[in-house]
Amino acid sequence: MGLTGTIVSILLFGLSKSYAWALISRSLCGLLNGNVGVLKSMVAELTVDLSSNQRARAFSYLPLVFGLGYIVGPVLGGFLSRPVEQYPSFFGGRGWLTQFLEEYPYFLPCFVAAVISAIGLLFGFMFLEETMEGKRRQPLEDDDDAFSRRPLLSDTATPTSPNGNTEYHTFPASSTSSTTPTSSRAPSPSPTLTIDIPIPTPANPTLRSVLTPSVMTTVLVYMLVCLQTIMYEELYTLWTSTLPDEGGLGFTPHDIGISLSIAGVMTLIMQLLLWPRLQRRFGTLPVFRCALAAYIPLYFVEGFLRNLVSASNPRLIWVGLLTCLAIESLCNVTVYTSSMILVSNSASSLNTLGTINGFSQCMASGMRAIGPATCGVLYSWALGEEALPWIARVHFMWGVLSVVAFVTWRVGLRVRDRREEEEKEEELKKKWLLEEMETEETGLRL
Numbered sequence: 001m002g003l004t005g006t007i008v009s010i011l012l013f014g015l016s017k018s019y020a021w022a023l024i025s026r027s028l029c030g031l032l033n034g035n036v037g038v039l040k041s042m043v044a045e046l047t048v049d050l051s052s053n054q055r056a057r058a059f060s061y062l063p064l065v066f067g068l069g070y071i072v073g074p075v076l077g078g079f080l081s082r083p084v085e086q087y088p089s090f091f092g093g094r095g096w097l098t099q100f101l102e103e104y105p106y107f108l109p110c111f112v113a114a115v116i117s118a119i120g121l122l123f124g125f126m127f128l129e130e131t132m133e134g135k136r137r138q139p140l141e142d143d144d145d146a147f148s149r150r151p152l153l154s155d156t157a158t159p160t161s162p163n164g165n166t167e168y169h170t171f172p173a174s175s176t177s178s179t180t181p182t183s184s185r186a187p188s189p190s191p192t193l194t195i196d197i198p199i200p201t202p203a204n205p206t207l208r209s210v211l212t213p214s215v216m217t218t219v220l221v222y223m224l225v226c227l228q229t230i231m232y233e234e235l236y237t238l239w240t241s242t243l244p245d246e247g248g249l250g251f252t253p254h255d256i257g258i259s260l261s262i263a264g265v266m267t268l269i270m271q272l273l274l275w276p277r278l279q280r281r282f283g284t285l286p287v288f289r290c291a292l293a294a295y296i297p298l299y300f301v302e303g304f305l306r307n308l309v310s311a312s313n314p315r316l317i318w319v320g321l322l323t324c325l326a327i328e329s330l331c332n333v334t335v336y337t338s339s340m341i342l343v344s345n346s347a348s349s350l351n352t353l354g355t356i357n358g359f360s361q362c363m364a365s366g367m368r369a370i371g372p373a374t375c376g377v378l379y380s381w382a383l384g385e386e387a388l389p390w391i392a393r394v395h396f397m398w399g400v401l402s403v404v405a406f407v408t409w410r411v412g413l414r415v416r417d418r419r420e421e422e423e424k425e426e427e428l429k430k431k432w433l434l435e436e437m438e439t440e441e442t443g444l445r446l
Contacts, residue, residue, distance in 0.1 A: 001032070002032065002033045002034050002038065003033075003035065003118075003121040003124065004032070004033020004121065005029065005031070005033050005116050005119070006029060006032070006033050006035075006114075006117045007114045007117045007118055008022050008028070008032070009025050009026070009027065009028045009029035009032060009033070010025075010110045010113050010114045010117070011110060011111065011114050012024075012025035012195075013025040013029070013110055013117060014026065014104060014106055014107035014108075014109070014110025014111060015028060015104055015107060017104075024226075028412070030365070030426075034358065034361070036361055037354070037358045037361040038354075038357075039062060039358040040059075040062070040340055040343070040357045040361075041344075041353045041354045041357045041358075043058055043059055043062065043343035043344075044343065044347070044353050044357075045350060046058070047059075047354060048350065052332075053279065053280050055341065056276070056279045056280075056284055056337070056341055057276055057358055059138055059337055059340050059341050059344075060271060060272075060275060060276060060279075060337050062337075062338065062340065063267075063271055063333060063336055063337055063340075064268065064271045067264060067267050067268050067271060068268070070264060071264045071265075071268075072114075076109065076112065077109040077113075077398070080108045080109035080112060081105060081106050081108070081109050082105040082106070083101055083105075083108050084098055084101050084102050084105070085105070128240045134266070157302060174207035186241075203359045207355060207359065210347075210352045210355045210356055210359075212346075212348070214346055214416060214418065215343075215346045215347075215356055217411065217414050217415055218339075218342050218346045218360075218415050219343065219356075219359065219360045219363055220342050221292075221342075221408060221411050221412045221415055222339045222343060222360050222363070222364055223360075223363045223364055223366075223367050224366055224404065224407060224408040225335050225336070225339055225408060226364040226367040226371070227367040227368075227370075227371050227404060228295065228371075228401060228404045228405055228408060229332060229335075229336075230367065230368045230371035230372060230375075231372070231374065231375040231397075231400075231404070232299070232328070232401060233372075234372040234375040234376060235369065235375050235379060235397050235398075235401065236378065237256065238375075238379055239303075239397075240255070240256050240259070241253075241256060242383075244306060246383060246394070247306055247383070247390075247393065247394025247395075248306065249305070249306060249309055249317065249321075250309065255304060259321060259322075259325065262322060263325045263328075263329055265334065266325060266329040266330075267329045267333060268370060270329050270330045270333045271333045271337070273285075274330065274333075275330075275333050275334060275337060278334070279338075283317055283417075284338050284341050284342065284417055285338070285342070285415065285416075285417045287334050288334060288335060288338035288339070288342065288412065288415070289409070289412050289413065290334075291330070291331040291334035291335045291338070292331075292335060292405070292408055292409040292412045294327065294331050294403050295331055295401075295402075295405035295408070295409070296405045296409060297402075298324060298328060298331070298405075298408050299326055299398050299401040299402045300398055300399065300402045301324070302324045302398065303318045303394070303395045303397075303398030304395075305317060305321055305324065306394070308320055341417075342415060342417060343356060343357065343360050344356075344357065345417055345418050346418055348380065375397065378396070378397055378400060379396075379397045382394075382396035382397060387408050
């Protein structure tokens with residue numbers, strides 16, 4: 001359903017001629033597309049029986065794929081937009097096709113994106129299996145094979161409901177309810193009295209019952225992480241394009257694109273190589289908290305890179321900027337992957353996974369909606385506020401980001417990893433049982 005909504009909305013976006021049409025089509029995409037929350041729930045359900053390290057490894061592939069899409073997508077869109085102007089030898093003089101692409105110059109990249117989504121829809125329909133407990137399709141047995149394993153005479157029966165779902169199971173009764181006739185020569189088999197006990201199907205959890213204090217704390221941290229990172233992305237573009245006399249770096253669009261491409265490559269390297277090792281060595285929650293703490297000085301220091309613009313060596317600004325981008329990429333990889341794991345681990349059962357992931361994704365989308373506008377308004381206001389000292393005007397937004405990062409870190413200290421705590425308790429119990437068994441064996445030997 002989400003992929004179908006993506007296909008329809010992206011095609012409508014390619015056919016837009018006005019801002020209102022483009023806004024409606026993008027809003028429609030958001031209303032019909034909830035695939036991110038679904039993917040997180042599916043990964044959590046698939047890894048429910050795995051260890052914390054294995055589950056973390058599985059979750060790390062989601063940001064990795066997203067990162068690849070963020071790198072390939074803009075490049076592909078740039079190559080395919082306005083095809084008649086960019087490739088007149090191929091798309092020029094094609095009759096109705098040329099006229100159509102001239103009237104809708106951005107339809108081709110949208111069409112290619114829709115085709116990619118359609119391929120994903122086809123693969124999902126053919127190969128993707130249901131992961132939700134209770135909704136999985138049970139394999140049908142061969143009639144002959146099933147009949148060969150069925151006993152000829154049976155005392156028990158398992159009634160089914162009209163829709164074919166088993167509603168009752170059979171359990172042997174106690175010995176007081178059984179009849180066991182005896183004989184002086186040979187004991188005869190005793191029939192077993194069975195009792196049909198209905199097993200109720202768990203009801204769908206309500207949103208209020210799911211949102212426990214532990215879940216709300218984890219979701220709140222995820223919201224704040226999304227808010228500060230989307231504000232940073234908006235500020236980075238504004239700050240790097242602002243003239244040095246006004247507190248920026250004076251980068252050209254080409255320079256900004258190069259820096260963002262390098263940051264994307266750094267993110268892939270961190271996601272694939274560095275983060276899994278840190279998680280295995282220290283655990284999900286410790287590296288998550290360390291990354292949240294690292295944001296606080298990072299935002300504050302990055303604003304002072306403008307002092308390197310007037311240096312005699314122009315390479316210094318790139319060295320400082322890429323160093324900050326490398327640290328920021330590692331922090332982003334850590335907090336986003338850890339947030340996905342912690343949100344899923346906060347679920348008390350598999351039945352609540354979809355509700356929690358959907359709610360957290362909804363709240364995160366709200367932060368991503370208000371973050372850029374808030375950052376742009378505050379940045380413009382600070383630069384134009386003559387009552388403030390010049391140093392305060394150019395560093396105002398960096399200070400705001402540091403404050404938001406500090407609040408996020410403080411709330412992050414209250415987050416608990418329910419799954420890792422349960423695993424540690426199980427390990428302690430096993431260790432205690434082994435020690436008890438060794439003590440008993442030692443006592444018997446003595």
